Amino acid sequence: MKPRHKRFAFIGLGLLVLGVATVLILNAFQSNLVFFFTPTQVVSGEAPQGRSFRIGGMVEDGSLVRENDGLTVHFIVTDTAKRLPVTYKGILPDLFKEGKGAVAQGQLGVDGTFVASEVLAKHDENYMPPEVADALAKAKASGAQQSKSLVVPDGRKGSL
Amino acid sequence: MIPEIGHFALILALCVALVQGFLPIYGAAVGNSSLMAVAKPAARTQFLLVLTAFGCLAYAFADKDFSVLYVAATSNSQLPLHYRLAAIWGAHEGSLLLWTFILTLWMFAVTLFSGHLPETTRSRILGVMGLVSVGFLLFMLTVSNPFERLIPAAAEGRDLNPLLQDPGMVIHPPMLYMGYVGFSVAFAFAIAALLGGNLDAAWARWSRPWTTVAWCFLTVGIALGSGWAYYELGWGGWWFWDPVENASFMPWLAGTALVHSLAVTDKRGGFKVWTVLLAIMAFSLSLLGTFRVRSGVLTSVHAFATDPKRGLFILVFLAIVIGGSLALYAWRAPKVGLGGSFAMLSRECMLLANNVLLVAAMGSVLLGTLYPLFLDALDLGKISVGPPYFDSVFVPLMVPAIFLMGIGPLAQWKKASVPDLAKRLKWAFGVSLVSALTLPIVMGNWTPLLSLGLLLAIWIVTTSAIGLRERLAHVNGNSLVERLASVPRSYWGMLVAHCGIAVFIVGVTMVKGFETEKDVRMNVGETASIGDYTFRFDGTQDVVGPNYTAARGTFHVSRDGRETTVLYPEKRRYPVQNQIMTEAAIDPGLLRDLYVSLGEPIDDGAWSVRLYHKPFIDWIWGGCFIMALGGALAISDRRYRLAWRRQEPAVPVPTRAARRKVA
Numbered sequence: 089m090k091p092r093h094k095r096f097a098f099i100g101l102g103l104l105v106l107g108v109a110t111v112l113i114l115n116a117f118q119s120n121l122v123f124f125f126t127p128t129q130v131v132s133g134e135a136p137q138g139r140s141f142r143i144g145g146m147v148e149d150g151s152l153v154r155e156n157d158g159l160t161v162h163f164i165v166t167d168t169a170k171r172l173p174v175t176y177k178g179i180l181p182d183l184f185k186e187g188k189g190a191v192a193q194g195q196l197g198v199d200g201t202f203v204a205s206e207v208l209a210k211h212d213e214n215y216m217p218p219e220v221a222d223a224l225a226k227a228k229a230s231g232a233q234q235s236k237s238l239v240v241p242d243g244r245k246g247s248l
Numbered sequence: 249m250i251p252e253i254g255h256f257a258l259i260l261a262l263c264v265a266l267v268q269g270f271l272p273i274y275g276a277a278v279g280n281s282s283l284m285a286v287a288k289p290a291a292r293t294q295f296l297l298v299l300t301a302f303g304c305l306a307y308a309f310a311d312k313d314f315s316v317l318y319v320a321a322t323s324n325s326q327l328p329l330h331y332r333l334a335a336i337w338g339a340h341e342g343s344l345l346l347w348t349f350i351l352t353l354w355m356f357a358v359t360l361f362s363g364h365l366p367e368t369t370r371s372r373i374l375g376v377m378g379l380v381s382v383g384f385l386l387f388m389l390t391v392s393n394p395f396e397r398l399i400p401a402a403a404e405g406r407d408l409n410p411l412l413q414d415p416g417m418v419i420h421p422p423m424l425y426m427g428y429v430g431f432s433v434a435f436a437f438a439i440a441a442l443l444g445g446n447l448d449a450a451w452a453r454w455s456r457p458w459t460t461v462a463w464c465f466l467t468v469g470i471a472l473g474s475g476w477a478y479y480e481l482g483w484g485g486w487w488f489w490d491p492v493e494n495a496s497f498m499p500w501l502a503g504t505a506l507v508h509s510l511a512v513t514d515k516r517g518g519f520k521v522w523t524v525l526l527a528i529m530a531f532s533l534s535l536l537g538t539f540r541v542r543s544g545v546l547t548s549v550h551a552f553a554t555d556p557k558r559g560l561f562i563l564v565f566l567a568i569v570i571g572g573s574l575a576l577y578a579w580r581a582p583k584v585g586l587g588g589s590f591a592m593l594s595r596e597c598m599l600l601a602n603n604v605l606l607v608a609a610m611g612s613v614l615l616g617t618l619y620p621l622f623l624d625a626l627d628l629g630k631i632s633v634g635p636p637y638f639d640s641v642f643v644p645l646m647v648p649a650i651f652l653m654g655i656g657p658l659a660q661w662k663k664a665s666v667p668d669l670a671k672r673l674k675w676a677f678g679v680s681l682v683s684a685l686t687l688p689i690v691m692g693n694w695t696p697l698l699s700l701g702l703l704l705a706i707w708i709v710t711t712s713a714i715g716l717r718e719r720l721a722h723v724n725g726n727s728l729v730e731r732l733a734s735v736p737r738s739y740w741g742m743l744v745a746h747c748g749i750a751v752f753i754v755g756v757t758m759v760k761g762f763e764t765e766k767d768v769r770m771n772v773g774e775t776a777s778i779g780d781y782t783f784r785f786d787g788t789q790d791v792v793g794p795n796y797t798a799a800r801g802t803f804h805v806s807r808d809g810r811e812t813t814v815l816y817p818e819k820r821r822y823p824v825q826n827q828i829m830t831e832a833a834i835d836p837g838l839l840r841d842l843y844v845s846l847g848e849p850i851d852d853g854a855w856s857v858r859l860y861h862k863p864f865i866d867w868i869w870g871g872c873f874i875m876a877l878g879g880a881l882a883i884s885d886r887r888y889r890l891a892w893r894r895q896e897p898a899v900p901v902p903t904r905a906a907r908r909k910v911a
Binding site: 180 | 482589591592600601604605608611612615616633634636637640641644645767768769827828829830847848850854856858
């Protein structure tokens with residue numbers, strides 16, 4: 089091969105890798121997009137059925153109920169305007185408390201209950217998850233606005 | 249008084265750093281050797297001054313001096329001494345001091361081991377490091393002073409975040425910073441070469457061991473952080489693709505690419521321009537990582553303060569360092585010239601592919617990490633990018649890189665041939681393919697990913713074995729031991745580091761394929777089974793620690809009726825910050841970990857409990873330590889020891905090119 093051809097081959101190879109990486113990235117973004125909704129939006133029916141999404145808000149005081157198996161819990165997440173019942177089976181993070189902020193990811197059940205597959209709470213007394221702060225602020229500014237927030241599923245370290 | 253001494257030492261260090269940053273570089277430019285001679289004593293003085301400051305802060309922590317704001321904010325009189333000392337790097341200001349201290353430590357090392365460097369090169373290197381140090385000292389003295397007083401003094405400190413009160417936390421940040429800051433040496437070498445316009449094989453040979461040392465530290469630091477997350481967070485996970493982890497992983501990817509590209513520059517004189525760019529990249533990512541993690545841009549345990557002045561300073565500093573070095577690169581790099589030519593199939597080309605893939609992987613991680621920040625900054629909503637994205641992008645990019653890792657070391661420099669490679673590698677390929685397909689079936693669970701992981705791991709090991717065998721055939725010596733001993737350490741280093749990757753892959757594959765987890769409610773005396781193991785819960789009792797109270801559970805673990813171990817997981821309460829902490833109990837083993845963590849108390853002494861059986865998980869960290877060991881072996885090679893002993897500038901050996909290199 090002539091040097092010029094070789095250079096073209098190298099550039100081609102580089103572009104190929106770049107192209108593959110781009111396709112992978114776009115594909116991953118596409119299939120992992122999860123929307124974030126406030127309780128108000130969920131209650132008013134803006135959230136999708138049969139697709140995973142995130143909600144955030146305050147855990148209502150006195151709403152935490154534990155079933156007999158010791159693992160299934162029911163609680164209510166509120167943005168002060170609307171209340172959304174949530175069911176979760178598993179161990180809650182250490183800082184999950186009534187009256188504190190929490191973010192949950194899961195799907196909406198047919199009865200309007202949010203079935204969470206993951207519950208996140210942050211490891212600091214005074215910390216407010218940004219999504220929760222956002223939800224509360226929105227509810228304050230008269231609820232029914234469209235959320236522009238997109239959420240791609242986060243790891244469990246989000247539970248810090 | 250002591251904190252003021254520390255503060256004053258920092259001010260003096262800044263003055264010295266300014267002198268060190270400007271005079272030697274100017275001296276090297278105009279050829280004034282008395283100006284260049286300033287570099288060495290200045291670097292050593294600066295080291296002593298920052299050491300003094302560091303010592304003063306350590307004293308303030310040991311002495312429980314709550315009139316120092318930083319001490320009051322991150323420690324408590326109940327906190328044991330070793331954690332009080334670790335609290336020095338428990339938050340923003342102290343972390344910066346640690347960073348600066350390690351920077352001066354590296355400078356000091358450069359003054360010790362640079363006898364063989366030309367005077368101009370050494371003064372430029374120390375000058376560049378001095379300039380970096382100016383930035384950090386200025387940052388500390390203007391907006392984040394660790395010695396700031398709190399008047400009147402607090403009666404009691406606010407305590408260190410309980411998550412950080414752990415032996416892993418004591419060593420993880422210093423290790424990580426040794427790695428981050430170590431890349432500053434490679435960076436300084438690169439900038440010095442750009443300034444001087446002399447990028448040759450000798451330059452690569454000098455900067456290679458420094459880069460490798462930094463890479464080793466970074467590898468160990470990341471492994472320690474991952475291990476800490478595994479046992480301390482109570483979730484049993486070892487990598488979360490959390491922005492904080494990514495911040496340390498990106499310099500590692502760039503650094504790994506740099507280590508390989510330096511090999512080409514050293515041996516063949518190629519990839520010069522690219523190597524310089526990688527050195528700049530690795531250090532820029534380290535800076536970005538340090539600031540992103542410690543500045544409050546990221547909200548997690550790692551992030552502390554949010555102060556707009558700090559943010560502005562950081563942005564300006566990053567812009568100057570990264571922008572400045574890239575501008576210098578754009579200006580000077582064309583003069584450096586290209587290396588020797590090589591064919592499409594050659595070791596150079598394999599290493600190039602390795603570099604492209606590593607950098608592409610780094611770019612995808614960077615995108616996934618910065619994208620949410622951009623959206624947030626532009627007020628387009630809050631998003632976070634998690635494991636599914638990274639898994640689906642990172643794995644496909646790494647698979648070809650690891651496959652090439654088996655071939656690369658066996659390919660000839662300059663030009664290799666396909667039939668020859670195929671002949672030498674057919675056994676390795678056959679063995680890995682067959683064992684990767686059958687092993688999972690023997691273990692009773694076949695999945696494509698399991699086979700793929702094992703294929704890659706066995707491929708690395710078998711190709712390494714072939715490489716070693718061929719190497720042995722070409723060295724002199726009568727007995728096998730003699731011949732093994734005459735294989736250069738740098739070659740051993742490469743083999744060991746590559747096998748570390750194999751061990752790591754086995755760990756990841758086996759954990760993903762065979763781990764079992766169970767969340768259960770357990771009454772006192774009740775049993776639960778996971779894997780082949782039976783756990784019996786014998787209730788909890790209250791225990792009192794130095795600065796916490798805890799409920800400690802007792803679990804008797806048995807297998808086939810015989811007791812394996814007793815585990816004591818804890819649920820701790822730290823009263824100062826009123827935090828609850830889960831302290832998991834782990835029975836580690838070569839082939840599996842057993843992991844128990846307490847959930848919540850339910851009633852009548854019953855608890856919700858999380859049980860894990862994790863096969864081969866310790867191989868993940870074992871693999872990382874083996875990689876670092878490989879790096880350590882490589883730098884103990886004879887050629888570097890000789891170079892350090894020699895006092896005149898090292899000359900490239902002309903016979904090197906003539907000798908046929910097999911591997």
